[in-house]
Amino acid sequence: MAPVKEETTELRILEAAREVFTRKGMAGTRMQEVADAAGINKALLHYYFRDKQRLFEGVFKGSAEKQFGCIWDSLQQCDSLFPAIEAFVGAYLERVIEEPGLPLFLANEMSRDPEGLAAFIDRGQGSRARFLKLVEEARARGEIIDIDPRELLVNIMALCAHPFIARPMLAHIHGITEEGFRRMILKRRKTVPEFIIRSIRA
Amino acid sequence: MAPVKEETTELRILEAAREVFTRKGMAGTRMQEVADAAGINKALLHYYFRDKQRLFEGVFKGSAEKQFGCIWDSLQQCDSLFPAIEAFVGAYLERVIEEPGLPLFLANEMSRDPEGLAAFIDRGQGSRARFLKLVEEARARGEIIDIDPRELLVNIMALCAHPFIARPMLAHIHGITEEGFRRMILKRRKTVPEFIIRSIRA
DNA sequence: GGCAATATTAACCATTTGGTTAAAATTCGT
DNA sequence: ACGAATTTTAACCAAATGGTTAATATTGCC
Structure with a gap:
């Protein structure tokens, strides 16, 4: 139906990660901070994106x-x-x-x-x-x-x-x-x- | 008494730190790496520059x-x-x-x-x-x-x-x-x- | 309803990291 | 030469961090 900005968890993560990554850089970004910004558990980050490097590239x-x-x-x-x-x-x-x-x-x-x-x-x-x-x-x-x-x-x-x-x-x-x-x-x-x-x- | 590039420890540290900081950025820089690059013990870094922030500013x-x-x-x-x-x-x-x-x-x-x-x-x-x-x-x-x-x-x-x-x-x-x-x-x-x-x- | 697959979490773990401490080596004035 | 001050080091430590695990909740399918 209407593609009303589907609010999937993966998108929330990508959005939050982009915000933190651009503000703090790869080295300065903490996985916990991304998780918090996305309103999810830290383990869920690794569930969707295996590790920090892949999350970075994914973004x-x-x-x-x-x-x-x-x-x-x-x-x-x-x-x-x-x-x-x-x-x-x-x-x-x-x-x-x-x-x-x-x-x-x-x-x-x-x-x-x-x-x-x-x-x-x-x-x-x-x-x-x-x-x-x-x-x-x-x-x-x-x-x-x-x-x-x-x-x-x-x-x-x-x-x-x-x-x-x-x-x-x-x-x-x-x-x-x-x-x-x-x-x-x-x-x-x-x-x-x-x-x-x-x-x-x- | 030609000022032949006085090779003091403090200068070696600053030089090494500058190189590492510019290559890896503040967050990406490891104090150990700076120490290694300067050929000294890590504790000596904190002896000359109290902490990472001061070293950064010094550089x-x-x-x-x-x-x-x-x-x-x-x-x-x-x-x-x-x-x-x-x-x-x-x-x-x-x-x-x-x-x-x-x-x-x-x-x-x-x-x-x-x-x-x-x-x-x-x-x-x-x-x-x-x-x-x-x-x-x-x-x-x-x-x-x-x-x-x-x-x-x-x-x-x-x-x-x-x-x-x-x-x-x-x-x-x-x-x-x-x-x-x-x-x-x-x-x-x-x-x-x-x-x-x-x-x-x- | 029940069950398999998927999504989510809390609790952990090993390693890394910035920083400290106390002892050893070196320098320096006398 | 000697003792005090300075420089340097090895061994530690507590906190932070990336990542894992095993258990729980949710979803979707029959």
Whole structure:
């Protein structure tokens, strides 16, 4: 019938775990605290997710693959660079705002175990190649200045990801709220592509 | 009497602790591991630094605060925006390349305990205000387009910090080495200010 | 209703961990 | 050389923590 936010125990656990993990990090999270936050017994955590590592991956890995799959795919429908940049930045910000802990999680996991997420990264390989080709083509048509395509991609990723990673810093500096942060991110859907395109337009 | 890198025990501890803390974070760091890395007994750690929290602060004050103090200070000698951007980006990249784990470490600690590092952030408050003023002035003089100064600062920080935070990802994607990464960062001392200034110049 | 499968809990357990203590080694002024 | 102060260590300890077990409650099926 109507999928009314099915309140299964497993979902309650995942929700609670995500909250605690993003706040305290893998090492700083206590299984007991997750259990409390989910309103269940600690043993039940191990019943649903065998151990801490699996719980951690259960929380982030799935959504990471889903979200970033969509983000990269947003490129596939674009056949010139500027719309591609707009599409990518828009998709990134819109998806990640729904799960703002993802970028920091990914940075940490990559740092701790580079091989572990290699497959995940390679997933975007095709779209990445496509993006680089779009840059070359735009360059050939004289639409943009001479710039290293890989460096451009790094800059785009930087402008997308950093506000999420530095969120607590921004929150402190600008005394920003949850809702204020959201507005800032959504505003960046326009300003970031503009910022980039102004910089590279021939 | 050349000050030949006085190898006092306290310095060995601080050095070892800095390395472990930045790699594993506050919660993930084990006092035993720091002791081992410093080649001393664990009890000696508590002899020099009463507890984990004080050790953490001791390391942090000597390392992160000094580095970022210099980076922010690089602004003080500039009296117009574009040179200020060049100085800031240059100082950031040159200093942080010597301790590439720092940005991710800071992002994590800010996320875990926002209050704990609040004082550290406020340290840069003066320079931050100065930067914002330089932006206003440049805009008043018609040197740059109309842009939210705070958003500009976020973008600058993003372009500086992100390569360090995403290093393992870049390493995997571009098959980059330690030395290659260093070269890329040093090249960005030029390309990043250029990228920014092209985007904001009126 | 009854019974097998699933979900949930309280009580435990082994290990890890931050921190202490008391004794041994070293340094240093005299 | 000697004794006091400082530095260093080995052995401990109590609390916290990830994880297990065995028993209980609940659900779903006939």
